[in-house]
Amino acid sequence: MNAVDIISDYVRFPSVSTDPAFSQGMAGAREFAAKLLADAGLRVETVQTPLHPILLGRRDGPASWPHIVLYGHYDVQPADPLALWTTPPFDPQIRNGRLYGRGAADNKGPHTIGILGLASLLRRRPDLPLRVTVLLEGEEEIGSPSFPGFLGKYKGELSKADFVLLSDTGSPSAKQIVVTTGLRGIVGLELRVKGPKVDLHSGLHGGAVFNPIQALADICASLHNADGSVNIPGFYDGVLPPAQWERDELRKFPLSEAAYRKFLGVNALYSQPGFTPLEAVRYGPTLEFNGIGGGYQGEGGKTVIPSEAFAKITCRLVPGQDASRVLKKLTAALKSRIPKGITAEIIVRQGNNPYHVIPSGRPGAPKNANPVLARAFDAVGSAIATAFGKPPLFLREGGSVPIIGDIKTETGLDSLMVGLFTPDSNLHAPNENLEIEIIERGMRAYELLLEKIATP
Numbered sequence: 001m002n003a004v005d006i007i008s009d010y011v012r013f014p015s016v017s018t019d020p021a022f023s024q025g026m027a028g029a030r031e032f033a034a035k036l037l038a039d040a041g042l043r044v045e046t047v048q049t050p051l052h053p054i055l056l057g058r059r060d061g062p063a064s065w066p067h068i069v070l071y072g073h074y075d076v077q078p079a080d081p082l083a084l085w086t087t088p089p090f091d092p093q094i095r096n097g098r099l100y101g102r103g104a105a106d107n108k109g110p111h112t113i114g115i116l117g118l119a120s121l122l123r124r125r126p127d128l129p130l131r132v133t134v135l136l137e138g139e140e141e142i143g144s145p146s147f148p149g150f151l152g153k154y155k156g157e158l159s160k161a162d163f164v165l166l167s168d169t170g171s172p173s174a175k176q177i178v179v180t181t182g183l184r185g186i187v188g189l190e191l192r193v194k195g196p197k198v199d200l201h202s203g204l205h206g207g208a209v210f211n212p213i214q215a216l217a218d219i220c221a222s223l224h225n226a227d228g229s230v231n232i233p234g235f236y237d238g239v240l241p242p243a244q245w246e247r248d249e250l251r252k253f254p255l256s257e258a259a260y261r262k263f264l265g266v267n268a269l270y271s272q273p274g275f276t277p278l279e280a281v282r283y284g285p286t287l288e289f290n291g292i293g294g295g296y297q298g299e300g301g302k303t304v305i306p307s308e309a310f311a312k313i314t315c316r317l318v319p320g321q322d323a324s325r326v327l328k329k330l331t332a333a334l335k336s337r338i339p340k341g342i343t344a345e346i347i348v349r350q351g352n353n354p355y356h357v358i359p360s361g362r363p364g365a366p367k368n369a370n371p372v373l374a375r376a377f378d379a380v381g382s383a384i385a386t387a388f389g390k391p392p393l394f395l396r397e398g399g400s401v402p403i404i405g406d407i408k409t410e411t412g413l414d415s416l417m418v419g420l421f422t423p424d425s426n427l428h429a430p431n432e433n434l435e436i437e438i439i440e441r442g443m444r445a446y447e448l449l450l451e452k453i454a455t456p
């Protein structure tokens, strides 16, 4: 069976981790993945967790062999809204050179590419001196709640590995693959402000109380300076600015500012000191308002002074920042800006640290870096150049993959992230898909990369 058929069969299992109604789909996908691992010659272990089990596929060997961890997740996002899919999400179809189906790109396709690349390599070189632990979790799409517990139990074994290899990031197209060298972290909270105990008549009481929406707007407006920077004392402490090579690398990225502006449908891009807009997405920290509300939302008008108002705020963090420290500073700034007559409640929603690795050979790369990882960073350039016809760009990415930071903190392992989905892959959205060309070339790239890691 070819890779596209295998990924299609995998996608057929509706493994929606968030909804208990899909427990059969979860079990089906897990069994399918276990067979995939066994067919690759790996020893399979199913690790029970409080929710969805984690699969481990091992290839053992002497301690002198390099040892890589291949990470992926077999769960998927819900497929809703179903009406917007051209063909059913769990009945995969090929159209215009793409395989459509929920999970094709996030993440069944990409990790299957890695496993099949490994399987093909092991068929060709059965004695290959390489230890592998494939780790497939089933809770990535719900924030990996069982993962810290799993890491706690398995970190002894995992921390002895050399690095983690994964494909859960993106590239602009099959013509330009990106190796992701950094991820932003995130902190999120909700600010609720309260004034009078109930909504008030603005004619009877207007002028005597501080309107909570006005207070909220004042506070929110205070969080940025006129130049676009974030106005929280200490927010930028430790921020690691992009190295010159990172700025140069980004200039090779096949997207102009004008094209980006058009793609987003805005008449101007935002600017803040120290970063171009394209740089700001990958190398800069942000504070964003994700939602705001309060007062009368219905048709027509209503002369009311609302009792409360809220704003949902998240900050994307870059290497050098620490999620808990930023959260403390943000909370302190908000509290200090609550005016008299208003009380506030702050509910923390999320937080995880940024991640960063400097590829071997680049300025600032640690001298005592793991030699196997250094070799892998050297090899990934030529493997991708051979398989895709062009060397990859090494770039930090704006998004967050929380487990990468957790793995680093718990086991000390760095991650080599190869981007295999593209902007048109519609992750988490209707008509998710993966390019067939990427499936074929990706397998070849994995095979070449793993061979070079094992036998330099």
Ligand SMILES: [Zn+2]
Pocket (backbone or CB within 6 Å): 077, 106, 141, 427, 428
């Ligand atoms: Zn996802």
